Amino acid sequence: MDLSHKRGSFIADLLGFGQSRAPENSAFSPQAVRDVLTSADSGNDVVFTALSESLRQFESLLSCVSGTFYRCELSRPWKMEFISPGVEAITGYAPDFFADHAYEEIIESEDLEELDAKIQQAISKREHFTDRYRVRHKSGEVRWVNETGTPVFDADGRPLFLEGFISDVTDKKLLELQAEEAHAEIERLHARLSNIVESSLEGVTTVDADWNYTFANNAALRETGRSGTLVGKNAKAVFRKFAE
Structure with missing residues (x-):
């Protein structure tokens, strides 16, 4: 059977993404793959049985991946050519949703410009990009995701589309934010304590081994009758001179 009428590499797309969501007339949708398989003549039964099993296995594998594979347009609003089932666990939306809705619609508006800039730079420099940003879950909850993608070019160097992987990093990001807040609180406490110690009328010092x-503090410096700073000086030597 001649597969040349199918856009791109049938095998590459079959093994590269498996189950996906694409327009019904797309050569990359699972339905298109199944149409090819079911239309095979009997002389190719063995080959296409093997391909059909490969598709089934890969779809099963994708359903177990914690994240989603995608292929989308190069520029905003990033309409999806296809997206794997893992997107529902991240966004609450099944792959079908993205047949009629652009991916941009669920991204927090404050994060759009940075993501777009990284994508356009990746296209310009022909390199991959990575970004962390927020999406709005179907429930209304805000989720943090990490996206790693790359522009795909044709033989003449023209950019065709973006391919990549998106994963949910909400728990990790929340832990980072909590750690940052805890560090900031420690810094605030340190500043308050430093002010209290510095303004104390009693001399306060610390020494090493x-x-x-x-x-x-300033009171300790006054007690020794010295000017400048005591930090770095030896306390025994200072008080020896003070006693003299």
């Missing part, structure tokens, strides 16, 4: 000052 060799009795070198690591901290001394």
